[in-house]
Amino acid sequence: MEYDDGERATAAAERARAFVSEVLVDVERDLRSETRLPRDRLADLHDRAREYDVFGPGVPEEYGGLGLTFREQVPVLEALGRTRIGPAAAHAPPWPDEAGLYALELAATDDQRERWLRPLAEGRLRSSLAMTEPIQGGGSDPTMVRTRARKEGDEWVLDGHKWWVTGGSDSDVVLTFARTDPDAGVHDAVSCLVVPVDAPGVEVHRDIAHMSDHVAGEPVHSEMTFDEVRVPEGNLLGEPNEGFAFFQRVLAHSRVWLGIEKTGTAQRALDVAKAYATEREAFGEPLSAKQALRFEVAEAETDLHAVRLMARDVARKITEGADPRTEVAMFKYRASNAVCDVVDRAVQACGANGIGEDLPLSDFYTNVRGYRIYDGADAVHKTVVARAAFDDADPEELEPLSRFGEPNTHPRESTDG
Ligand SMILES: Cc1cc2nc3c(=O)[nH]c(=O)nc-3n(C[C@H](O)[C@H](O)[C@H](O)COP(=O)(O)OP(=O)(O)OC[C@H]3O[C@@H](n4cnc5c(N)ncnc54)[C@H](O)[C@@H]3O)c2cc1C
Structure with missing residues (x-):
């Protein structure tokens, strides 16, 4: 099947396909007994990805990636997705770093770009994203968010409980969805705080056991609490209270x-x-x-x-x-x-x-x-x-239809006269 992907994307997808079949399929088989991809092993795979010129398809060129647009990444991501370890191996990078990278590209200040975006883009930093909370916190309905942060001087102080944080215990920073205005309606009351996982008060309770736990390259999904965690105000990503x-x-x-x-x-x-x-x-x-x-x-x-x-x-x-x-x-x-x-x-x-x-x-x-x-x-x-x-439901659509007790509208079946 042919798609209108353009030359650059088509060529990158072909290289990605070769990387998967010539390198990764064997690694996938080896990893079946280990499941997690240790950082040193991942760094080796990144080197192999560079040999195939597929490292960082969506990572900006200034950070060593291919700098493809999201549209251009489509065939490349699909080729890498042929093995569960493909996106990580080519530093596509997979969720949640994909989300971290995109969030930082959208909103990071110059200082935040150097602290987090550059190392994340270069594969030296791991991120996670924490929204979901145990019953009765935010889940399908994120307006139920219970995690809160209050401003004290030039710091944010965070309290809350999150779970199913993909990559949580393996990550360096967790982008945390927290209510920062106790009074406003929730859509105008949430912010995104970048929290170092080793900050005092952050506790990873467990990596939750689940049905695909054993799959090669599957990330962990962690349960974590935040107890009076202090982060500098410079760790707010984006505008305050516009996090929703x-x-x-x-x-x-x-x-x-x-x-x-x-x-x-x-x-x-x-x-x-x-x-x-x-x-x-x-x-x-x-x-x-x-x-x-x-x-x-x-x-x-x-x-x-x-x-x-x-x-x-x-x-x-x-x-x-x-x-x-x-x-x-x-x-x-x-x-x-x-x-x-x-x-x-x-x-x-x-x-x-x-x-x-x-x-x-x-x-x-x-x-x-x-x-x-x-x-x-x-x-x-x-x-x-x-x-x-x-x-855009339009009651006018029914206008030409006959109603109960009204004469037929189709001339052939009209009983009038
Ligand atoms: C593998 C995995 C990775 C995840 N990674 C992350 C992560 O990195 N960060 C993070 O914050 N969260 C993560 N999550 C959590 C995920 O986003 C939530 O599980 C999801 O949003 C659903 O929330 P919940 O589990 O609380 O389900 P609930 O809100 O309890 O909903 C349960 C079920 O109710 C049904 N339902 C919900 N709303 C409606 C409706 N309006 N009408 C009818 N039925 C409805 C749906 O079938 C739903 O599955 C992850 C989850 C999994 C399984």
Whole structure:
């Protein structure tokens, strides 16, 4: 399938594809017993990525990256997403550093750029992002945020409890969503504070055990508390009390970013399944000759093509500086359901091997499932789409229709006269 990605992006995607198949597929297999990517191992992979000229696709050139626009990154991220370790290995970088990088690019002061953006872009610093809180704090409904920060002199003092902080215990700084105005409506009361994870009062309680814990390269998801944590006022990112809209903008980027790389994961799952079905025989012919299986593959390919087109549309709009909220919501739930469905079909097509660990499919299966929940569950995004859909509901559309007890409007069936 051809897409209008431009020369620079197409060439970078080809290099990324070679990096994955020639280097990373073997590393992925080795890592299956280790899961976490230690920093020294990651640094080695970054060197290999530089050899393939794919290090930092979206990282500005001044920080050693390729400086591709978000739209241009689409085919590159998809190529890297063919293995779960691809984005980290090429310092794409994966969530949450992708979000950290984007947030800092949007809002960092000159001083903050040197302190955090440069080392993050160069792969020397790790970030995480903390919004979600245990019951009854912020989750699907971020207006329920309970974490608070108050200003004392030239410091912010932070108190709160967050969990599911991806990369939390491995990160150096956590971008924390906290209420900074106790009186204003929540949309005008939240700020983003950059908190060093080793600051006094920050405690990481645990990395939460979950279904894709064992997947190669899977980051940790941490539960952390903040008890009277003091950070200088220079650690406020963006404008005070404008953090709500700011986080939404950052998350919109992440939602699309994640869908693109998981499209690569789903496509590789499908490619493995097609290869298996071509080789495996049953009832006197290859499985790939069975129409039932061919239709499964046809539907999966069609779904992924649709997701790719949506990705390119929404990535272009974000690149152009727009805030395509409805399209992001449409993309997020459509892409997350499509990748889960495609990987599930691939598992089924491979029989027992689908859930065995010789193939990467079982890892993919457990990894993609979370994407229907994080960055906004399906229902949350459908709510956004439905709101926009009903915004332009027009009662006039019903005008030409007959009502109960009224004469037929179609002349042929008219009973008048
Ligand atoms: C792998 C993973 C990584 C994560 N990483 C991060 C991170 O780095 N930082 C961070 O802050 N958070 C992170 N999260 C948390 C994630 O963003 C939240 O789990 C998500 O926003 C949902 O919040 P919740 O878990 O509190 O679910 P709840 O708010 O309790 O919602 C539960 C379910 O209710 C349903 N629901 C919600 N709203 C509606 C509605 N309006 N109508 C109908 N049904 C509805 C949905 O099915 C939803 O799944 C991560 C989660 C996972 C699984």
